[in-house]
Amino acid sequence: MPYRLKDGVYSIKCRHPQCPFNTRFEINQIIMGVNEQDVECEAMKIARDMAFIKHNEIYGTKHKLKNPQIRKISGNYVFIGTNQQQMEDERGAVSYRKFEKNELILKKGDDAATICQVVSGYAFPRRNKAHRYKVGYCFGIAGLLDKQNRTADIIAGTDNTKIGFHNIIKLSKINPKKARQLYNMSMEDIFEVIKDLEKTIEKLEKERTAKIEVV
Numbered sequence: 001m002p003y004r005l006k007d008g009v010y011s012i013k014c015r016h017p018q019c020p021f022n023t024r025f026e027i028n029q030i031i032m033g034v035n036e037q038d039v040e041c042e043a044m045k046i047a048r049d050m051a052f053i054k055h056n057e058i059y060g061t062k063h064k065l066k067n068p069q070i071r072k073i074s075g076n077y078v079f080i081g082t083n084q085q086q087m088e089d090e091r092g093a094v095s096y097r098k099f100e101k102n103e104l105i106l107k108k109g110d111d112a113a114t115i116c117q118v119v120s121g122y123a124f125p126r127r128n129k130a131h132r133y134k135v136g137y138c139f140g141i142a143g144l145l146d147k148q149n150r151t152a153d154i155i156a157g158t159d160n161t162k163i164g165f166h167n168i169i170k171l172s173k174i175n176p177k178k179a180r181q182l183y184n185m186s187m188e189d190i191f192e193v194i195k196d197l198e199k200t201i202e203k204l205e206k207e208r209t210a211k212i213e214v215v
């Protein structure tokens with residue numbers, strides 16, 4: 001059954017000799033996993049990635065973050081209940097499906113009425129493989145907008161990728177808090193997609209400028 005990390009704080013220390021880098025990072029995002037270890041492992045990865053960027057900003061010219069020491073300072077694991085889950089299942093607010101590696105989860109142009117959440121495995125959009133939907137992540141909100149169909153192909157990244165398809169209208173009647181949470185998480189994804197797009201545009205512009213300079 002899924003767990004969630006709340007208010008996680010991790011400290012990361014660089015082991016490079018004479019490097020003073022020793023910083024704390026708050027992990028605010030919701031991390032889900034099948035057990036506490038799973039969540040812990042994912043949180044440490046996120047903390048390490050954050051530290052890597054921060055360290056690179058300060059000492060990037062000198063050295064890369066070396067063999068970092070990662071320690072958990074605080075954070076609670078919240079068990080996500082089963083009774084509520086069962087009730088939602090019964091009333092048809094959510095259905096689950098398992099996918100094999102490379103199988104299509106959402107097809108561009110499909111009629112959309114649900115928000116998708118990754119329960120196990122992971123998924124990614126066909127046109128942006130670097131954009132990973134890990135356990136707990138949501139996608140598919142664009143399809144809920146008026147007169148919008150699914151806007152991208154979403155592919156299963158591994159065998160036994162399990163996806164929950166949440167009917168937000170039904171869910172908001174049974175469990176409005178969860179409906180709002182899923183809605184917010186998938187909105188966050190839209191912002192991530194926009195950020196990715198901006199990065200791509202920036203890169204293209206740089207390449208164009210570079211070409212002009214060469215000419």
Ligand SMILES: [Zn+2]
Binds near residue numbers: 015019020055059063
């Ligand atoms: Zn260092």
